[in-house]
Amino acid sequence: QGCEGDDPTTNDSTSTKSVKIFGYIQPQFDYNFDGGDNKNTFKFKRARLGVRGNIQKDFSYYFMLEASPFIGGDDQEDAYLMDAFISYTKYNWAKVSVGTFKQPFSLDVATPCHSLTTIERSIVADQIVAPQRDFGLMLLGGNNYTKLNYWLAIMNGRGLKMVDNNTKKDIIGRATYKLTGFLTVGGSFRYGYPKLNNNEEERTSFGGELLVELDKLKIQSEFIHDEGAYQPGAGGGCGVDPIDLDGLTSEGAYIMASYNVNEKLQPVFKYEYFDPNTELKNNIDYLERMTLGVNYFFNEKVRFQLNYLANIETVVNVDNDVLLAQMQIKF
């Protein structure tokens, strides 16, 4: 009487198939230097549980729930479907995925959420690559052993949990190329129609990225530019308050350097800025941030991250630095 047939011989017989369970939890303590009571709290950054696997040789699936009550918007307290897709992987240069997944834009966004070098993604990626996740169809090619990798997606442009709000689709793409063993460059673009019931007003974004991996040193940098229409409420990165960028030209960049002192210890430094309106001088919404952090890997599945985020105001100074401490376990 469930959604499975009730034939005992076909259902619960041999389970030679292998469903792989995976996930991770990120309990975190936030401490705000807000010049007052210094708001602080225990919380989860992310708490994810999923399954994935292969069906015969050419198909695979991925199904992941996000259970943290602090990601996905203000009224998002429950577990919800985050990434879920079917992939056809027969041809390495023309793999196809359909379902929900991250928009293929920016190295920072593409980095798995459990492998970020700092606790927070860059402001520019969180603000401009919105919606971060979406419904669509993607063509992709390459793998970790090829010099070229590319991703090209046609997506609703509205994000998770909602059907498309207009009849146009968005096109998003990214490509990376390993120039040498230690240097990878890449670029991303998006061309879309973000507004509700509006097939006219467009949005165009592009970005460039650079990744240097020299022995124990890693330097990563990106620049992202965005202009045109914007739909508030489309949802940005993980738990970030989106800034309304409608009609504005915005841009930002970051540079991040980390060094593996040994197998366990990895200090990291990031400098970044985000200008939501490049045409306005002395904009109080202009953001600049330095992140000083250290990652400690107890083992390959367990990591501790400590980050100090110095938010720099260039117009009016505000007490808003933050200290974040996060434990992560992957399974």
Next chain:
Amino acid sequence: QGCEGDDPTTNDSTSTKSVKIFGYIQPQFDYNFDGGDNKNTFKFKRARLGVRGNIQKDFSYYFMLEASPFIGGDDQEDAYLMDAFISYTKYNWAKVSVGTFKQPFSLDVATPCHSLTTIERSIVADQIVAPQRDFGLMLLGGNNYTKLNYWLAIMNGRGLKMVDNNTKKDIIGRATYKLTGFLTVGGSFRYGYPKLNNNEEERTSFGGELLVELDKLKIQSEFIHDEGAYQPGAGGGCGVDPIDLDGLTSEGAYIMASYNVNEKLQPVFKYEYFDPNTELKNNIDYLERMTLGVNYFFNEKVRFQLNYLANIETVVNVDNDVLLAQMQIKF
């Protein structure tokens, strides 16, 4: 400190038990021939993840979450418990289940959601077998090898996520009989009290079904009749907008034919109608639909379905045909 005891030797020792993980995802693209902008969207039809298994010989359990944000009502964006029940299966002719499961009414409703021959169930089943899922206790007998199968349930009558809204319970039953190797007939009934805080107003439904399986040809047909009280908001089939049938006599039917050209290719045709009020002539709510489809099975776990739904209005013509394309992977 969790809900398990903290004895390390009894908890995480041998996992000889076998919990079977199962589920499926159905990414889908809808295209509406609406005479205007032709609304279209990527979405999920269903996205389900569950576990099931046997406990010793006589007990089994089933626990399934639905994670698609587009099933379960307008404000249903998160993962929720769909079917979950405990079964006692010692006696084949008197098995017992308790928990949530589909109301045992109609072959179309009983067909597992990943095994439907067309993407949508019949309108009459979606509208009249509402709530489709409910809390209750069921007595059932037979299996795939017996000529007779029966299901008899006492249920709240209010559907998932809610306690009963009156103090009467609903009785729902279905029986099928294999007359010959290729012909199965069956019937269903329901007698209930759907209305809020109302132990007086009744609802009575009955249905008849016919299944012909002749080599590669399958023909399936049902007729369902319903009359009496109705509680709006009880929730119909998967994602369907329920029509308020309170006080009306409604009925409908469908006939569906499919043919297995070979192991992979299966064309399907369905004709159906639903009359929400049999006493009203030229009712603009009267619905007639033809579905033309083709199913392609990449393998036994991966299926592609393409359906064209021609909605026929007999009173006033409306542009409302729909093209649906669905990928499905089971695991």
Next chain:
Amino acid sequence: QGCEGDDPTTNDSTSTKSVKIFGYIQPQFDYNFDGGDNKNTFKFKRARLGVRGNIQKDFSYYFMLEASPFIGGDDQEDAYLMDAFISYTKYNWAKVSVGTFKQPFSLDVATPCHSLTTIERSIVADQIVAPQRDFGLMLLGGNNYTKLNYWLAIMNGRGLKMVDNNTKKDIIGRATYKLTGFLTVGGSFRYGYPKLNNNEEERTSFGGELLVELDKLKIQSEFIHDEGAYQPGAGGGCGVDPIDLDGLTSEGAYIMASYNVNEKLQPVFKYEYFDPNTELKNNIDYLERMTLGVNYFFNEKVRFQLNYLANIETVVNVDNDVLLAQMQIKF
């Protein structure tokens, strides 16, 4: 494109790791002797699904979803994250956990939800140990083989799904000691700041517990005392309507005796009271209850519980006795 890297060799290769899936469902039938229509319903008490496991020798994780729509508040219909924590277990006398878990207060609360001897916890524990679950950091020591066990936690004090509502944290602790093979005594305390944006008004609670296990007889008793500020909406025990205790001195106790007639049959009797305001005589909110029950264990994973709850009013008599019947299957 999911949250995992896309390296096929590192992802889906060997799954030598062992993720343990666990959970249980508790379908239940409630019948109220309310002097009127006798409200009754099928429902779930709890429906939980989780994973847990060890990472190398010293770390473990626990991740559990609650999917019952009837636990967690009025608008809690969907599956949500209940307990999720990372533990460092290298040193038996100084284990550390971080994440969400039950407040370490009271034997009744500490008892796993699938191992309660009666269907309901005691009123005093449900009302005073609120929030029952919370975010925090815990130091704990001992195990089932040591005479002493202790738990000491620093927690938000606000419960699940919310960041802390003030900048002070709560301290909660419990210790138990096996005096002899059959007698265990224990005590709990909590010192916290429950109110919203209020770092001044405190709440202090303490409790004492006694557990006698004499062959087939088990006697368990607790007394809990509480005074000070209280934040309505902090959420009490599983599905209980919290009484506003702000500014009041409250206390209550229970004594419960059960006897294992044989491996399968266990009758149980519990007497309890809860006085929400010890300074008010003839308080109509004063509660007294006798629970008469019987537990039947089909096997170690499948249990049936039948409980009659006689609610006794000392001031004005009300028809509010309840009969509860629950099936439970663990996996």
